[in-house]
Amino acid sequence: MLVLAIDTSTPAISAALCRVNAEGVEPIAEVATVDARAHGELLAPQIREVLGETPPARLAAVVAGTGPGPFTGLRVGLVTAVSMAQALGRPTYGVCSLDGIGAQTSGRVLVATDARRKEIYWARYVDGTRVGDPAVGHPADVAAGLADVTRAAGDGAFRYADVLGLAPQPPRYPSLPALVELAADRIRAGAPSEALTPLYLRRPDAVVPAARKAVLP
Amino acid sequence: MTATSEPLVLGIETSCDETGVGIVRGRTLLADEVASSVDEHARFGGVVPEVASRAHLEAIVPTMERALRAAGVAISDVDAIAVTAGPGLAGALLVGVAAAKGYAIAADKPVYGVNHLAAHVAVDTLEHGELPDRCIALLVSGGHSSLLLVDDLARGVVPLGATIDDAAGEAYDKVARLLGLPFPGGPPIDRAARDGDRGAIAFPRGLTAARDQAEHRFDFSFSGLKTAVARWVEARERAGEAVPLADVAASFQEAVCDVLVAKAIDACRAQDADTLVIGGGVAANSRLRALAQERCDRHGIAVRVPRPKLCTDNGAMVAALGTHLVAAGVPASPLDLPANSALPITTVSV
Numbered sequence: 001m002l003v004l005a006i007d008t009s010t011p012a013i014s015a016a017l018c019r020v021n022a023e024g025v026e027p028i029a030e031v032a033t034v035d036a037r038a039h040g041e042l043l044a045p046q047i048r049e050v051l052g053e054t055p056p057a058r059l060a061a062v063v064a065g066t067g068p069g070p071f072t073g074l075r076v077g078l079v080t081a082v083s084m085a086q087a088l089g090r091p092t093y094g095v096c097s098l099d100g101i102g103a104q105t106s107g108r109v110l111v112a113t114d115a116r117r118k119e120i121y122w123a124r125y126v127d128g129t130r131v132g133d134p135a136v137g138h139p140a141d142v143a144a145g146l147a148d149v150t151r152a153a154g155d156g157a158f159r160y161a162d163v164l165g166l167a168p169q170p171p172r173y174p175s176l177p178a179l180v181e182l183a184a185d186r187i188r189a190g191a192p193s194e195a196l197t198p199l200y201l202r203r204p205d206a207v208v209p210a211a212r213k214a215v216l217p
Numbered sequence: 218m219t220a221t222s223e224p225l226v227l228g229i230e231t232s233c234d235e236t237g238v239g240i241v242r243g244r245t246l247l248a249d250e251v252a253s254s255v256d257e258h259a260r261f262g263g264v265v266p267e268v269a270s271r272a273h274l275e276a277i278v279p280t281m282e283r284a285l286r287a288a289g290v291a292i293s294d295v296d297a298i299a300v301t302a303g304p305g306l307a308g309a310l311l312v313g314v315a316a317a318k319g320y321a322i323a324a325d326k327p328v329y330g331v332n333h334l335a336a337h338v339a340v341d342t343l344e345h346g347e348l349p350d351r352c353i354a355l356l357v358s359g360g361h362s363s364l365l366l367v368d369d370l371a372r373g374v375v376p377l378g379a380t381i382d383d384a385a386g387e388a389y390d391k392v393a394r395l396l397g398l399p400f401p402g403g404p405p406i407d408r409a410a411r412d413g414d415r416g417a418i419a420f421p422r423g424l425t426a427a428r429d430q431a432e433h434r435f436d437f438s439f440s441g442l443k444t445a446v447a448r449w450v451e452a453r454e455r456a457g458e459a460v461p462l463a464d465v466a467a468s469f470q471e472a473v474c475d476v477l478v479a480k481a482i483d484a485c486r487a488q489d490a491d492t493l494v495i496g497g498g499v500a501a502n503s504r505l506r507a508l509a510q511e512r513c514d515r516h517g518i519a520v521r522v523p524r525p526k527l528c529t530d531n532g533a534m535v536a537a538l539g540t541h542l543v544a545a546g547v548p549a550s551p552l553d554l555p556a557n558s559a560l561p562i563t564t565v566s567v
Contacts, residue, residue: 079319
């Protein structure tokens with residue numbers, strides 16, 4: 001079964017075409033571009049590139065990283081996934097984007113990506129499996145609460161290595177074959193399509209206005 | 218051209234707080250579905266961009282589903298997918314543009330990134346047929362107040378003037394707020410004004426003085442009007458007097474509509490255009506429609522205003538412009554088409 005995978009939760013704009021069969025997940029074509037400000041422009045051409053000669057109608061499903069990630073870029077990937085799936089009449093499956101990094105690690109690891117505003121999106125992994133829900137916070141606060149973690153992976157680990165006090169290790173960005181692997185059972189079973197709910201982890205910045213200001217002196 | 222050979226175009230609009238999907242064949246409207254997040258913005262007194270963007274992502278698939286069902290077509294049937302590429306809220310636009318590309322890749326269709334303001338002009342063709350060879354368009358909404366010269370919509374539009382500060386709809390929102398009326402301010406002020414005296418208070422008409430004509434003949438300014446209303450209301454409150462809501466609403470509305478119509482007619486005469494097209498959310502205002510009709514009749518100018526549902530943001534207007542571009546043989550946009558919050562009106566399609 002051919003599956004399109006998309007992740008736009010980090011500065012890496014990623015698209016991949018993978019084959020899923022009983023043995024596992026095989027990447028056929030993969031393109032990733034690191035540019036924090038071009039998700040809207042680059043994702044679609046990259047999808048066309050990884051599809052190559054493969055007609056989109058041959059796709060069995062679309063898998064997308066649901067974040068957490070900076071909102072605008074994250075939405076580009078999710079809306080592209082749901083619109084393609086709707087046009088094709090195929091299911092979508094969502095996977096936490098941090099798992100695309102954490103699944104590639106072993107031991108007790110902090111996985112962190114850049115949340116901007118000097119914060120990170122993060123989660124703990126033990127031998128590649130996430131422990132608890134992803135969260136957002138200041139790197140210093142996160143580090144203080146993670147006594148048993150010995151390593152850190154992901155873009156946030158590289159950006160905040162000093163504050164975290166942990167040597168950063170790859171992968172820096174989510175691996176799409178890893179995301180597909182985490183959805184593989186659902187894909188093989190033909191599980192019902194899932195709503196791709198973005199993991200924003202922050203509320204919109206919006207303030208209810210105070211009483212109006214006087215205009216007369 | 219037979220009915221079935223006319224281009225069938227899907228239009229997607231997400232530039233502000235409405236998620237719109239429209240389907241048009243030639244000049245025939247087949248579907249116009251809109252999901253609005255306006256209720257989520259009301260307590261903030263204005264559209265919150267991030268709230269709007271989140272709502273677009275949730276609404277796009279169900280709105281598309283409803284539009285396809287209403288039109289009785291599949292995405293594979295359409296000739297092209299048109300989407301608002303700008304101007305508008307950057308994050309909101311991007312949801313629609315990315316969705317359009319997703320549909321386009323999956324169904325192997327060309328995508329047209331189009332100008333929101335040009336779409337507001339094009340939508341009138343669904344109701345009143347082809348545009349004349351030359352017309353003036355007055356576009357008034359919460360985000361825009363522009364006068365445009367339109368000769369050939371597919372080829373380009375000439376901007377004559379625009380607001381130099383607040384948009385007309387923005388002035389309505391701000392005045393509604395200071396009068397204790399809900400957001401968006403247009404409908405409640407329009408309602409309150411019905412019982413008021415339009416001549417009760419002489420509020421200022423921005424950029425209509427003789428000294429402004431050299432530089433700002435076709436520009437608008439509503440910021441001073443808003444402040445004038447605030448000062449007038451505050452002075453009454455300080456004096457312990459009741460604020461005559463209906464008179465303030467009617468006098469404010471008259472000031473806005475008077476300037477809009479006067480400058481639009483001046484533009485028609487200056488450009489030798491005998492047709493005025495009015496679009497945008499404020500075009501749903503009853504006083505603007507009545508005053509434009511009354512004064513244009515006097516000058517022998519034909520007024521074209523789409524029905525209110527087509528004046529506010531919707532996908533049908535994007536599809537209407539799309540069919541126009543396809544029929545005119547305009548090339549499609551590249552797949553790396555960006556959303557451009559400041560897309561100039563001179564760019565009708567990207």
